[in-house]
Amino acid sequence: MAARIVAALACTVVILRLSEAAVYKVGDSAGWTTIANVDYKLWASTKTFHIGDTVMFEYNPQFHNVMRVTHPMYRSCNTSKPISTFTTGNDSITLTNYGHHFFFCGVPGHCLAGQKLDLNVLRPASSTPLSDAPTSSPSPSTTTIPSAGVPGPSPSHAASLPSAAATVVALLVSLVFANFAS
Structure with a gap:
C-alpha cells in the first residue's frame, strides 16, 4: 500500500512538470x-x-x-x-x-x-x-x-499545456483508483 502511494506521488510530480511545458x-x-x-x-x-x-x-x-x-x-x-x-x-x-x-x-x-x-x-x-x-x-x-x-x-x-497534463492526471487517477479497488 505504501509503495502505491509513493508511486502515485512520484507520478504527480512528473505530471506537474509536464503541465509546465x-x-x-x-x-x-x-x-x-x-x-x-x-x-x-x-x-x-x-x-x-x-x-x-x-x-x-x-x-x-x-x-x-x-x-x-x-x-x-x-x-x-x-x-x-x-x-x-x-x-x-x-x-x-x-x-x-x-x-x-x-x-x-x-x-x-x-x-x-x-x-x-x-x-x-x-x-x-x-x-x-x-x-x-x-x-x-x-x-x-x-x-x-x-x-x-x-x-x-x-x-x-x-x-502552458494544461490539456496534456489533464489527460495524464485523469489516467493516473483511474490507475490509482483501480489499484485501490483491487
Whole structure:
C-alpha cells in the first residue's frame, strides 16, 4: 500500500512538470524568415525556456531550413558540419537539456542576415534535473535535442499545456483508483 502511494506521488510530480511545458513558435507570427526582419535574439530574450518545452520552426521549406549547430559554428555562420538539419517547414524540437541551443538557417546569406537563434534552457535553482543525457528522436519533424553546454540567462513568458497534463492526471487517477479497488 505504501509503495502505491509513493508511486502515485512520484507520478504527480512528473505530471506537474509536464503541465509546465510550453510550446514556442520561433519568431511568433512572423515565423522563421528573413523577410520580416525578426530579431531572434530579442525574441529569445523575452522567453524562459525549460526542459520539456518545444520550439516550433515554421517556414517555407523552398527558401529556408533549420540547422542545429555548435557555438563556434553559430558565431561564424559555418554550415559545414551541422549537428542536425531540419527541412520540413514545420519542425518541432523538444528541449531535453540545460544550456544554450544554437540554430540558424543554412541557406547562403540567411544566417549573416540575422536568421539565427540562441536559446538558453535554464537550470532551476531549487529543482532536481529531469535528465542531462542527450537524446534524439529519428523523426525529422519532431525531435529532441541536447544543449550546447554554454551557460547564460534568459527572462520569461510561456504558454502552458494544461490539456496534456489533464489527460495524464485523469489516467493516473483511474490507475490509482483501480489499484485501490483491487
